[in-house]
Amino acid sequence: MAAVIPSRITALTKLRCSIFGTSYNPTGLRTGAKYLRARLRGPSMVKYYPPVINIAQLARKYPELELVDEVEEQRWQDVEDRKKRGKGAPKKAKSKADSRRVARKR
Incomplete structure (x- = not known):
């Protein structure tokens, strides 16, 4: 039986x-190809x-159904309750002069 030359292998x-269509990896380094080839899990989880x-x-x-979103x-x-107590979001500045940053710099 004849031995096969390594270059031929x-x-x-x-x-x-x-x-x-596989990756050539003669040294056997870890490439993650197994995980990249695997089927994606997301679509089946969405269907579940x-x-x-x-x-x-x-x-x-x-x-026409006049549905009411109770959570909204x-x-x-x-x-509205927070605004009445003064805890609401601050009003937006209409111009640069109205902004708090300009008032602070003075």
Whole structure:
């Protein structure tokens, strides 16, 4: 039985990699190719969970149903209550002279 020359084995491995679309890695370094070739998990996870029903989108799409988003109504009520107590968001400056930064620099 005749021994095969190592250069022939190397050439055969390179040819095999080019034919089958795999990466040529003669030293056996860790490349992560196994994980890059793996099927993505995201699409199957998205299919597993049922779609979330959004009341606000349904109310905009079908105004004749007169749906009320109770969570959004409660949020608006909380914002109004905070504004009455003086805890709301500050008013936006209409011009550069109205901004707090200009007043601070003086």
